[in-house]
Each structure stands twice: as C-alpha cells, then as structure tokens.
Amino acid sequence: MKPSYRILIVDDEDNVRRMLSTAFTLSGQETFCARDGSEAIRLFTDHPPDVVLMDIRMPVLNGIEALQQMHAQHPRIPVILMTAYAEVETAVEALRCGAFDYIIKPFDLDELHIVIQRALALESMKQEISSLHKALTDSWQWGHILTTSPNMMEVCRDTAKIALSQASVLISGESGTGKELIARAIHYNSRRAAGPFIKVNCAALPESLLESELFGHEKGAFTGAQVQRRGLFERAHQGTLLLDEVGEMPLTLQAKLLRVLQEREFERLGGHQTIQVDIRIVAATNRNLAAMVEDGSFRQDVFYRLNVIHLEIPPLRERPQDIPLLANHFLQKFSAENQRDIIDIDPAALACLCAWHWPGNIRELSNVIERAVIMSTGALIFTDDLPAQLLSPPPADIDEKRSAVGEERNLKDEMKRYEKKLIIETLEHYDGNRTHCALALGISRRALMYKLQEYDICQPSRSDT
Ligand SMILES: Nc1ncnc2c1ncn2[C@@H]1O[C@H](COP(=O)(O)OP(=O)(O)OP(=O)(O)O)[C@@H](O)[C@H]1O
Ligand SMILES: [Mg+2]
Incomplete structure (x- = not known):
C-alpha cells in the first residue's frame, strides 16, 4: 500500500x-x-x-x-x-x-x-x-581549512570577502599549498553555492581535447564527434569553473578563452549558435604568470582578465605553526581510515616534521603522515616511521648552520633546538597562553608543560593559562 x-x-x-x-x-x-x-x-x-x-x-x-x-x-x-x-x-x-x-x-x-x-x-x-x-553546501565549511598562522588566516579573510563578489580570481601558490581548497571556499561561500563547481586541469589534456572539453562540440565537428556534447563552460552555468594549472594552457586556446572571459559567450566546436553562460572563473597556477607574460608564453590580456583579484597562498615552510596542526589532523584522518589507533606523534618525530622544508607542501605532509600511519606498529608515530629524507635537514640548511656555529652538531640536538625555538615563538604569538599554544602545536597541554620544564622556558605564571 x-x-x-x-x-x-x-x-x-x-x-x-x-x-x-x-x-x-x-x-x-x-x-x-x-x-x-x-x-x-x-x-x-x-x-x-x-x-x-x-x-x-x-x-x-x-x-x-x-x-x-x-x-x-x-x-x-x-x-x-x-x-x-x-x-x-x-x-x-x-x-x-x-x-x-x-x-x-x-x-x-x-x-x-x-x-x-x-x-x-x-x-x-x-x-x-x-x-x-x-x-553539498554544508559539507563545505571554513573548518576544512586548518591554520593558525597569521599569513594564511589573512588569505582566508580575503577569500571570504572575495567570495561575495563576482570577479575572476587568480590563485597562485606552490604545488600542494591548498589552491583548490581556496577555490572551493570561494564557490561555496558565494551566491553560486547551489550551482555547480567544476574543475578542469589544463595540464592534463592535449590541446584539441582540452578545447572540446571546455567549449563542447556539435555532432560531426570532428572525426569521432558522433553526438553533440556540452562543454564545461556550459556545464558550469550559474556556478564556478576552476581552470587549474592555467599556466599550461596553450596560447591558441588562451585566445579563445579571452572571449569567454570578456563576453561570457562562445560557440561549440563546429557550431554557429552563440551560447551565453553565467559563470565565475577562478584560475589556479603554481607558475609565475607575470613572468610568463614577460617572456611571451602567457597572453597579457588573458592574464589581466584572470588577475582581477589575486590570492597568493603561502608555502607551508612560511607558516611553520601549521605543521603540527596539519600533521595531527592527517594523523587522525588516516588513523581512522586505516582502522588504526595511533594517538600521537612522538616529539622527536614532530620536530623532524617541523624542520623539513616541505617542497610539496600540505599534500606532501599528508602523504608522509599516511605512510607513517601505515608503517607504524604502535600507538605513536616515531622518527623511524618517517621517510629517510626528513631525518636530515636539507643540505643548504645544514651548511648554513655549520657555518653559523663553526662545528657539526648531531640530529637530536638540532631537533631539540628547533623544538625549543618553535615553542618559544608560538608562546609569544599567543601572548603566553599555554592552552592556545598547545592547541596550535598539536600537543596536549600536559606535554607542553613538560617541555617548558625540559627546555627551561620561563614564563610569567598566569592564572588563565
Ligand atoms: N589548510 C589546510 N587545511 C587542511 N587541509 C588542507 C589545507 N590545505 C591543503 N589541504 C589539503 O591538502 C591537499 C592539497 O590541497 P590542494 O589540492 O587544494 O592544493 P593545490 O595547491 O591545488 O595543489 P596542486 O598545485 O598540486 O594542484 C588536499 O587534500 C587538501 O584538502
Ligand atoms: Mg590543485
């Protein structure tokens, strides 16, 4: 019934x-x-x-x-x-x-x-x-972007403001810094949130395929075009289109993109009907587009139209406070995914993570923690669970330190020195508040108290800390 x-x-x-x-x-x-x-x-x-x-x-x-x-x-x-x-x-x-x-x-x-x-x-x-x-909209929250560093917080504040506008945005930053995350933040906090968010990787497809992917095609437009197909510009109607790795877009295609950027209109390949779309374009790149304009490998007119608003995502090494925070976040995520019960990162291992220069940024950190969770056999992540390259600081760094002190020092001492420095800086940042400091470092308050004692870091005692 x-x-x-x-x-x-x-x-x-x-x-x-x-x-x-x-x-x-x-x-x-x-x-x-x-x-x-x-x-x-x-x-x-x-x-x-x-x-x-x-x-x-x-x-x-x-x-x-x-x-x-x-x-x-x-x-x-x-x-x-x-x-x-x-x-x-x-x-x-x-x-x-x-x-x-x-x-x-x-x-x-x-x-x-x-x-x-x-x-x-x-x-x-x-x-x-x-x-x-x-x-879908609720599943995107600002909480997805974890940060305690002032430079990244500023990016988030700018992102929130930009989301309310309709302007094109260029997001630049090294690989793995979170460019796509920021692009999603723009979409899901804009009035287009209920519309589609579509991403196209301009580096992943050969020119002809990328063109038909973006513009769509009419039946018979080229060999193999057996049916009419709507392109991504059309599918992103009333939503946001992320042109990822836009620096890799061939110059001829950039010329065609210009019209869409200016007029929001185009024709499908092999078609005569002009199609108008209401889309917001966000572009992301890890290249220096201004330099590419200088050397002629990127069109200046396209650059100006994409670069109406520019967001630069700082690399992870320029926001060291985020390393413990993100490391613990990934630890919980991969520990749950792998049905493991790993509760923490051993202080020496954490010091290694903090000392690394993270050329692959947050994606690299995520990979390192995933691997560590798989390799680990106990309740903690130890230095043994980390990839070998993380156990020695990058060569340039070592040289710098050697020349600064005029002698070699062992890894443990270096780690401790780094850990102490990081704790002092974080404490200063939080105006001596130990609870906030422990949270930012991704360790328990008790662990922080222990370290303050171990490193003999004196602090004015404050009842609220
Ligand atoms: N601040 C953050 N908090 C939590 N997770 C983050 C943060 N930044 C990045 N991530 C995660 O790190 C990974 C890489 O981020 P994303 O794909 O946005 O980077 P990207 O800059 O687009 O990288 P690429 O240049 O390689 O395309 C993703 O899994 C993302 O969710
Ligand atoms: Mg990306």
Whole structure:
C-alpha cells in the first residue's frame, strides 16, 4: 500500500466534501475538510497538510485568494484546484498564482488520485534535490581549512570577502599549498553555492581535447564527434569553473578563452549558435604568470582578465605553526581510515616534521603522515616511521648552520633546538597562553608543560593559562 498523506479538502458543497472525504479515508489517507477559504487557511496554518484539494468558487474567501495565502505560508505544499467547466479561465489564472494543477468537475476519482500522486512525487523530488544541495553546501565549511598562522588566516579573510563578489580570481601558490581548497571556499561561500563547481586541469589534456572539453562540440565537428556534447563552460552555468594549472594552457586556446572571459559567450566546436553562460572563473597556477607574460608564453590580456583579484597562498615552510596542526589532523584522518589507533606523534618525530622544508607542501605532509600511519606498529608515530629524507635537514640548511656555529652538531640536538625555538615563538604569538599554544602545536597541554620544564622556558605564571 502506498504511504498515506494528509489531504485538506475545501468545498462549500457538503455532499462534495463528504464524498471526497469518504473516498480518501477509505484509501488510507488522513483527511480534514473546510467549507470555505478562511476556514481552510485556519486548518492549513494549524496542521499543514501534504496536499490541498480546493474548490475555486466559494463564499467568504474564494479558492484563488486562499491559494495565495497558503502559497505565501508554505510555497511547497501543492494545491490542486477544482472548477466547473465554465471557469477554466479562472483555473488558468490559478496556475499562474502557483496552483499545482486544476481538475474539472465532475471528475473521475482515479484521475484525481493520479494528479495528487504526481504532485506528491514532484514535491518529494524537489525536497530531495534541495537537501542534496544543502548537504553539498554544508559539507563545505571554513573548518576544512586548518591554520593558525597569521599569513594564511589573512588569505582566508580575503577569500571570504572575495567570495561575495563576482570577479575572476587568480590563485597562485606552490604545488600542494591548498589552491583548490581556496577555490572551493570561494564557490561555496558565494551566491553560486547551489550551482555547480567544476574543475578542469589544463595540464592534463592535449590541446584539441582540452578545447572540446571546455567549449563542447556539435555532432560531426570532428572525426569521432558522433553526438553533440556540452562543454564545461556550459556545464558550469550559474556556478564556478576552476581552470587549474592555467599556466599550461596553450596560447591558441588562451585566445579563445579571452572571449569567454570578456563576453561570457562562445560557440561549440563546429557550431554557429552563440551560447551565453553565467559563470565565475577562478584560475589556479603554481607558475609565475607575470613572468610568463614577460617572456611571451602567457597572453597579457588573458592574464589581466584572470588577475582581477589575486590570492597568493603561502608555502607551508612560511607558516611553520601549521605543521603540527596539519600533521595531527592527517594523523587522525588516516588513523581512522586505516582502522588504526595511533594517538600521537612522538616529539622527536614532530620536530623532524617541523624542520623539513616541505617542497610539496600540505599534500606532501599528508602523504608522509599516511605512510607513517601505515608503517607504524604502535600507538605513536616515531622518527623511524618517517621517510629517510626528513631525518636530515636539507643540505643548504645544514651548511648554513655549520657555518653559523663553526662545528657539526648531531640530529637530536638540532631537533631539540628547533623544538625549543618553535615553542618559544608560538608562546609569544599567543601572548603566553599555554592552552592556545598547545592547541596550535598539536600537543596536549600536559606535554607542553613538560617541555617548558625540559627546555627551561620561563614564563610569567598566569592564572588563565
Ligand atoms: N589548510 C589546510 N587545511 C587542511 N587541509 C588542507 C589545507 N590545505 C591543503 N589541504 C589539503 O591538502 C591537499 C592539497 O590541497 P590542494 O589540492 O587544494 O592544493 P593545490 O595547491 O591545488 O595543489 P596542486 O598545485 O598540486 O594542484 C588536499 O587534500 C587538501 O584538502
Ligand atoms: Mg590543485
């Protein structure tokens, strides 16, 4: 049996109300009746039904007026109007006012059931779509961007402001710094959040494929184009298109991109019809586009149009406070994914992580922690679980340190020195607040207290810290 629904029946004729009420009750539905528009509004407000079946011509408040009031309260509850044949024009007017459908008296009950089922099915589909959109939008939160460093926080603040505008954005930064994460932040915090977010990697496809991927093509545009295909510009309509690694886009394609950037219009390959789209373009690159413009490998006009707003994501080595925070985040993530119960990173291992220069930035850190989780056999990540290159500082760094002190020092001492320096800097940053400092370093407050003692770091004692 189909699930039951609540139906509000509104008609000024007693026998019609009775007949409909009996028929719906017998088929397992919950019914309640009103004899005019104002009684209907009262019932509708007190017990919102799943569907309304209402006569148009009634005393006190007619069906159209009642419909408008219902629509203002709950626009998603479908209202089906009943009318005598002579009133079809009024019924059409009712559709304009938001009625789901109308049915002409005298009607067949089966016909009525079909209309109601259609209304309920459409409504539940709309609800599903809107909850999917909501889930997608909700699943993007600022909390996805973890940072405690002032330079990255500034980027996040700028991103929040930029999201509200419609301007094109160029995001630059080394590989793995979080450019795509920022592009998503822009989309999901913009008025386009309910629209699509589409990413295309300009480095991943040969020129001809990239062109048809972006612009789409008509049937027969080239060998193999057996059907018409919409391109990414069209699919991103009312949303955001991320042109990833835009520095790798061939010059000829850049010329075609220019028109889309300027006019938001283009033709599909092999097509004559001009297609207009409402898209926001965000571009990302790990190359220096200004230098590429200088040497002629990137078009200046395209650069200026992409670079309306520029966001530069700092590399991880320029935000060392984020290393412990992100390392612990990835530890929890991969520990859960691999059904392991690894609770912490041993201080020496953490010091190694903090000393590394992270050329691959956050993606590299994520990979290192994933590997460590897989390699580890206990409840902690130790230096043994880290890749060998992390256990010795980069050569340039060693040379610098050697010349600075005029002698060689062992790894453990270097680590300790680095750890002490990091703790002092973080404490200073948080104005001596140990709880915040421990959080930022990704260690427990107890572990921090122990280290303060171990490294003999004196602090004015503060009751709130
Ligand atoms: N601040 C952050 N907090 C949490 N996770 C982050 C942060 N920054 C980056 N990540 C994660 O690191 C990984 C790399 O980020 P992303 O793909 O955005 O970088 P990218 O700059 O686009 O890299 P590439 O240049 O290699 O394409 C992703 O898994 C992302 O979720
Ligand atoms: Mg990327």
